[in-house]
Amino acid sequence: MHKNIRFLEKWSSVQIITVGFLFIILLGAAILSLPISSRSGQWTNLVDSLFTATSAVCVTGLVVLDTATHWSLFGKVVIISLIQIGGLGFMTIATMISLIRGKKINLKERLLIQESLNQIDLSGIVSLTRKIILMVFIIESVGGILLSISFIPKFGLIGGLAYGFFHSISAFCNAGFDLMGSISGEFSSLTSFYDNSFIMITVSLLIILGGLGYPVILDVLKNKRFSKLNVHSKLVITSTVLLLLVGFVFIFGLEYNNPDTLGNMDMKGKVLSSIFQTSTLRTAGFNSIDLALTKEPTILLMIILMLIGASPASTGGGIKTTTVAVLFLTVKDFLCGKDEIHIFERSISFDSIKKAIVIFFIAIFIFIVGTLVLSITNPQFSLIECVFEVMSAYATVGLSIGGSPNLNTIGKFIIMILMFLGRVGSLTIFTAILSINIAKKDKNIRRPKGKIIIG
Structure with missing residues (x-):
């Protein structure tokens, strides 16, 4: 026992987080494969159980088995529990249990929480965790009561x-799992409620709140006025509002006359579905229209919005709004000949710019490789279906136009890997892997600068 503890102490925070998520997925898959978890009382295929557990813990929403019709009440409870663990982060859950038991949080655990919540400052991390747990409980409870009314x-x-x-x-x-399969048909999501203002708006607000990030919500609750918010919160809120507006305008305009999506709806249905679909592209995975019948320009827009995703320290995926905002500001200020990159009267550090560039290029690399491998192993999917499925998985969105149940076994494992990379963070995982072999002494070496011609 003591040997195992000493062994774990040698692991970095990112390595423990990566292995922790993997353990929860495997445990969830084992439970979901049991006869008690299925509605029929039969064993569930282990690959399908693993896919479902991965999608739930990675809060994605891609499914190969309809949640409402395949799983028993026990199975659904397991799935929603995995979603809650995945949304909060297993370290937050572990901290909550420790606090309930009255156990003190040591430095190693504080560092794990800091990494899990993607926080810069270690001070006050336990207090922040308490606030996050309380906030999540209140928001989900209010949302649950409001939806229950309908x-x-x-x-x-x-x-x-x-x-x-x-x-x-x-x-x-931002998981996108639903129980409407027994009401409006398997894999139908919320399409039968497209004109229900109460449900569409409530779910949209929950998705947006979950995608803003815990620190931003707490900052807004504390300072209330936009001018008093910190620069991170201002950037997140500004970029989120802009993306929601752009998404709404394009989806509404492009699909307005499409008889297979918005065309046959009244104005109320068109507006609600456009708002809802724009919100769910924040990495939520619900849909109120049949995405497979949308126009190709709309699909391209959705792929771009899925890539951007939600904001840091949130329940959503993607490369994050702040990453794209920093890259955009870097390009803009470079073209304007400015030496410093700044926003809201604050300069952006070089480390933040460098991290944004790394995250962007890792995402593009994984996206290209994932699309290539999926298109080769699943020839029944068109290229655009492969592109959409890969981006939806990696950005932990959960939307599909090709149909995840149509994937073969290799395709399912590809999507599982992409979901895991997207939820835990490809930068986190690569850091965890590389940190095993990179000697610390190499970090202190300074080499002569070489001149390279760019452009």
């Missing part, structure tokens, strides 16, 4: 509450 008349008191809280947790955690 679901209780349809499913009864117990059923309505179950549906309300399941979809509230799934929406806030």
